[in-house]
Amino acid sequence: MVLIGKLNLNRKSLIVALTGAGVSAESGVPIFRGRGSMWENETARNLAGKSGPPWNTRGTWEFYEWRRELVSRCEPNAAHLTLVEMEDFFYNFYLITQNVDGLHHRAGSRKVLELHGNMWKGRCPRDGEIVDLPKTPLETIPPIHSCGEALRPHVVQFGEPLEQKTLEAALDLSRRAELFLVIGTSGVVSPARDLPLLARKSGAVVIEVNREPTVLTPYVTLSIRGMAAEILPKLWEDLKKTIN
Ligand SMILES: [Zn+2]
Structure with missing residues (x-):
């Protein structure tokens, strides 16, 4: 790969990888969009219909x-595992x-x-505290915070803004990245679209890995x-050879 040959990376280079649903789908996780999405499943449709504000x-x-x-x-x-290897290798690797x-x-x-939170965490609508909920099934539904309020999933719902602090950190990393990998995301949902574009504009080499062409391609x-x-494992093998 000629372009990779031009990269001048070392172990201190800032590397950023952005992952989307495609990476999860390859592990069999039910996804929201596209081919094989969870909406093809009737149980999912019924359950989703009863899910809603106040969450x-x-x-x-x-x-x-x-x-x-x-x-x-x-x-x-x-x-997933290759990204862990990369994090172990580079001092400044962020996902x-x-x-x-x-x-x-x-x-x-x-x-x-x-960017969109984590389904293994709950958040208290009253005091904002975030709680780990690592076990399924939950003991009670909904799970109750120590303050007595019912928790909501710590997941950004459609139409809700992203957590500002997380978004700012992502923008900052994208601006400073030397190499930016975009993996398994269609680039349709903002800011997943904006981050690679910002990285490219700021001078990063941006490599996309996707089953299909996307709006970012x-x-x-x-x-x-x-x-x-x-x-990704092959790309990482190739990249490693170029690193000083
Ligand atoms: Zn609470």
């Missing part, structure tokens, strides 16, 4: 428990993800910005077609 409801948690139970049976794939399934953590990633330095779990 700390029984209906919402029944939908989440259905998803959490499914995810608990999924395993991180080779894409930004749209995924809420926690599979990056389970794979061993540590520096992860979760015309703007990236290099776009590779295929499954993340197959492409």
Whole structure:
């Protein structure tokens, strides 16, 4: 790969990877968009119909428990594991993800910005405290915070703004990245669209890995077609050879 040959990376280079639903889908996680989405499943449609504001409801948690139970049976794939290897190698490697399934953590990633939150956490609408809810099934539905209020999932719902602090950190990393990987995201949902574009504009080499062309494809330095779990380990092998 000629473009990679031009990269001048060392172990202190700032590397950012952005992952989306495609990476989760390859582990069998039910996804929201596109081919094989969870809306093809009637149970999911019924449960989702009862999930809604104010989000700390029984209906919402029944939908989440259905998803959490499914995810608990999924395993991180080779894409997740390669990103852990990269984090172990580079001093300044950061992962930004749209995924809420926690599979990056389970794979061993540590520096992860979760743009849309995490389904294994709850948040108290009264005091804002975030609580780990690592076990499915939950003891009570909805789960109750120590203050007595029902928790909501710590997940950004459609139409809700992203957590400002997380977004700002993601923008800052994108601006400073030397290499920016976009993996398994269609680039349709903002800011997943904006971050790679910002990185490219700021001078980063941007490499996209996706099964299909996306809205980002015309703007990236290099776009590779295929499954993340197959492409990413090979890409990492190639990249490693170029590092001083
Ligand atoms: Zn509370």
